[in-house]
Amino acid sequence: MSEVPTISRAGPSRLGESGFRTGLEWNTNSRARARAAEIIAEHRADRTEVVLDAHLRSAWAAHAVRSPGLLSAVQELIGEAGAVENTFLMIKWPGREFSVPWHQDGTNRRMQLDPEKSVAAWLAITDATTVNGCLQVIPGSHAAGYLPNDREESNARRGKALGVQDMPNGAHDRGVWLPLDAGQACLMDVRLLHRSDSNRTAGTRIGLNIRYVAPGAIRSSGPHSPNLYPLTGAGW
Numbered sequence: 001m002s003e004v005p006t007i008s009r010a011g012p013s014r015l016g017e018s019g020f021r022t023g024l025e026w027n028t029n030s031r032a033r034a035r036a037a038e039i040i041a042e043h044r045a046d047r048t049e050v051v052l053d054a055h056l057r058s059a060w061a062a063h064a065v066r067s068p069g070l071l072s073a074v075q076e077l078i079g080e081a082g083a084v085e086n087t088f089l090m091i092k093w094p095g096r097e098f099s100v101p102w103h104q105d106g107t108n109r110r111m112q113l114d115p116e117k118s119v120a121a122w123l124a125i126t127d128a129t130t131v132n133g134c135l136q137v138i139p140g141s142h143a144a145g146y147l148p149n150d151r152e153e154s155n156a157r158r159g160k161a162l163g164v165q166d167m168p169n170g171a172h173d174r175g176v177w178l179p180l181d182a183g184q185a186c187l188m189d190v191r192l193l194h195r196s197d198s199n200r201t202a203g204t205r206i207g208l209n210i211r212y213v214a215p216g217a218i219r220s221s222g223p224h225s226p227n228l229y230p231l232t233g234a235g236w
Helices: 029-043 059-064 068-078
Strands: 020-025 050-052 082-092 100-103 111-113 118-124 135-137 149-151 162-164 176-178 184-188 194-196 205-213 218-220 229-232
Touching: 020 068, 029 082, 029 205, 068 082, 068 118, 068 184, 068 205, 068 229
Parallel strands: 100 162
Antiparallel strands: 020 184, 050 082, 082 205, 082 229, 100 194, 111 218, 118 184, 118 205, 135 176, 135 194, 149 162
């Protein structure tokens, strides 16, 4: 497979110098907690850790990606026309190793997202804390552009995560934790470096990651054709 053509190696972010924004809500706290209880009940037997394309599999996730406050914030950044390129439902069960290495949401072996036309969102379905695996980000790291990446060496049941090459997993001295209450959300530049730890509590931590794109945001490598889920506007 040919390498993905570079769109933007470095530069400023529409999310400001930090490259991220918190203080958003995708649902009320009580409704998010109720949804979490349903997800836990559904996946408890198999201890499912990652559900790909949750917005195509579950009605609640299809509604979540259209949450008015969240979608309005996304449109302010990438324009009126928006679609979902991908979602990941991440379930961190208590007592199980599930750390995620430093990575960037906007690039992989199949495609690269134009940071001017895309943004990543992370939705807290349960409370996300520093002890149950909330995100840690490196403010301003998006300015370095996309970095070389590779699959981690791991036998984790969830599979091998794509991480930044030569960057050891673990807290960074410039890292900032992003704890969120259930029902809250954050937005990130798709080049922003972020990671998370395993869940060290007795409860379950659940989050939904979303990649939003505008028309023309995706540069694919080889025959890969993204399956977009249009939300607003035209041009799809």
